[in-house]
């Protein structure tokens with residue numbers, strides 16, 4: 102039986118192999134429009150280029166902008182993510198009232214103390230925000246007069262006052278989350294949705310996370326009166 106030698110290989114096939122070799126050599130670096138080039142090795146192996154690990158929306162985050170220090174009563178790390186389905190909005194849309202040590206880039210942060218480095222220094226009982234402008238509000242005030250005075254050097258804001266103001270700024274149908282030792286009455290124009298117990302672990306008092314929902318505004322009926 103005759104074995105196929107190099108000369109017996111069909112001409113067309115040899116040309117194809119040579120062509121591939123040349124193409125691979127030529128593609129060793131891929132030239133880009135801006136004059137830069139990158140190795141084509143990953144492409145020839147069928148491996149997609151890697152995506153950069155972080156998408157920077159706010160450059161100042163990368164530039165070491167000042168961040169608040171943690172405060173007593175900070176949220177557990179994963180809490181905000183777990184509350185989002187109840188707040189029914191995107192994380193960056195949450196208005197944080199009494200934001201404490203929440204870092205820059207975490208929604209819109211409002212606190213009475215400049216030392217908390219919030220996005221706006223303001224009283225949660227008189228927010229510089231127009232009616233119905235917030236997708237959702239999350240409030241984490243001091244839980245007692247003693248905590249307000251000793252931990253933050255401020256007056257104790259009554260839950261009813263904070264909730265009334267949150268109900269003004271949240272959009273109709275929007276939700277308010279309230280973290281406290283108390284389960285406060287719903288503010289005017291809102292109804293109670295759900296209350297969860299929040300444990301910080303053994304030896305710590307429980308906190309309640311309560312959600313309220315602002316009623317939808319009544320639709321105008323139209324027609325002449």
Ligand SMILES: C[S@@+](CC[C@H](N)C(=O)[O-])C[C@H]1O[C@@H](n2cnc3c(N)ncnc32)[C@H](O)[C@@H]1O
Nearest residue numbers: 174175176199201202203212213224225241258
């Ligand atoms: C329990 S800490 C908030 C902690 C925050 N959740 C965290 O994870 O870091 C309470 C915060 O409420 C702020 N605060 C107290 N009274 C306030 C008021 N009337 N308006 C706005 N912020 C207030 C305090 O300055 C303090 O930073």
